[in-house]
Amino acid sequence: xxxxxxxxxxxxxxxxxxxxxxxxxxxxxxxxxxxxxxxxxxxxxxxxxxxxxxxxxxxxxxxxxxxxxxxxxxxxxxxxxxxxxxxxxxxxxxxxxxxxxxxxxxxxxxx
Amino acid sequence: xxxxxxxxxxxxxxxxxxxxxxxxxxxxxxxxxxxxxxxxxxxxxxxxxxxxxxxxxxxxxxxxxxxxxxxxxxxxxxxxxxxxxxxxxxxxxxxxxxxxxxxxxxxxxxx
Numbered sequence: 001x002x003x004x005x006x007x008x009x010x011x012x013x014x015x016x017x018x019x020x021x022x023x024x025x026x027x028x029x030x031x032x033x034x035x036x037x038x039x040x041x042x043x044x045x046x047x048x049x050x051x052x053x054x055x056x057x058x059x060x061x062x063x064x065x066x067x068x069x070x071x072x073x074x075x076x077x078x079x080x081x082x083x084x085x086x087x088x089x090x091x092x093x094x095x096x097x098x099x100x101x102x103x104x105x106x107x108x109x110x111x
Numbered sequence: 112x113x114x115x116x117x118x119x120x121x122x123x124x125x126x127x128x129x130x131x132x133x134x135x136x137x138x139x140x141x142x143x144x145x146x147x148x149x150x151x152x153x154x155x156x157x158x159x160x161x162x163x164x165x166x167x168x169x170x171x172x173x174x175x176x177x178x179x180x181x182x183x184x185x186x187x188x189x190x191x192x193x194x195x196x197x198x199x200x201x202x203x204x205x206x207x208x209x210x211x212x213x214x215x216x217x218x219x220x221x222x
Binding site for chain 2 (some may be wrong): 006
């Protein structure tokens with residue numbers, strides 16, 4: 001059973017609003033990732049972190065930011081939500097080169 | 112760079128049919144290989160993995176063998192059930208600790 005949690009599960013928000021998607025893991029994993037995914041489609045890496053105070057942008061420019069102040073916490077912030085941000089956001093964590101564990105995802109709708 | 116190519120979907124089978132979903136990869140070094148499954152509205156779950164050549168990963172009746180000579184990691188199951196309907200992702204862990212994902216294959220099992 002994976003111990004990685006995302007909140008909220010579902011979010012509907014208006015254009016221009018600032019939002020933060022939460023991701024926490026209790027496994028002590030050093031590596032954490034954020035992916036954007038349209039349902040059942042490819043995963044697109046948005047941001048990743050290999051440890052505290054380390055963050056990198058992925059392949060997809062999503063106009064978002066992340067922080068990694070604590071090992072267990074990796075929040076994703078959208079400063080100004082747009083309809084093009086409507087998607088599912090998946091958080092994952094792992095250690096070394098082992099498998100990644102995924103959260104349940106946040107389904108975001110921007111109206 | 113490293114890459115993963117998997118069979119395009121959707122793959123539609125009748126219950127109790129034999130399943131193969133092809134996955135080939137390009138990588139330097141000796142990557143670990145994974146199959147993940149995603150049910151509707153959920154995050155990804157690890158299905159099976161293999162960490163070195165000739166390893167066979169297995170779980171819930173699914174199997175995949177790490178074939179270095181053909182750079183392949185095909186997913187197989189002898190007799191599929193309706194409950195196996197999902198999206199399946201092949202992935203590798205590269206030498207830079209990144210996870211490289213295939214595009215996903217949607218599997219539909221008809222009763």
